[in-house]
Amino acid sequence: MTASLLLAFLWVIAANISAMLPSRDNYWTRAYVLIAVGVPLLGYVTYQNGPWWGMAFLVAGASMLRWPLIYLGRWMKRKIDHGEG
Numbered sequence: 152m153t154a155s156l157l158l159a160f161l162w163v164i165a166a167n168i169s170a171m172l173p174s175r176d177n178y179w180t181r182a183y184v185l186i187a188v189g190v191p192l193l194g195y196v197t198y199q200n201g202p203w204w205g206m207a208f209l210v211a212g213a214s215m216l217r218w219p220l221i222y223l224g225r226w227m228k229r230k231i232d233h234g235e236g
Contacts, residue, residue: 155192155199159208162192166215182219189216 162185169181189212197205213220 153199155195156204158192159196159211162189163211163215166212170215179219182216185212185216186219 166185169185170178174181193205193208193212196208
């Protein structure tokens with residue numbers, strides 16, 4: 152197993168553990184930290200193991216961080232609908 156996959160699996164475990172712990176801010180701080188660590192890790196996984204593993208890690212990360220993605224999609228839709236740039 153490559154170092155990038157090992158780090159990716161540790162990221163998945165950390166994301167699951169952080170979701171189980173109570174939070175006062177609805178987990179947003181933890182989500183920001185997971186995103187900040189996960190994006191470079193996604194590039195590392197893709198570089199070291201190829202695009203299929205990169206896509207697998209992207210899907211895994213998106214499934215765990217679905218609410219930030221939902222809010223991003225809503226924000227982008229609002230920007231497009233109102234013609235703001």
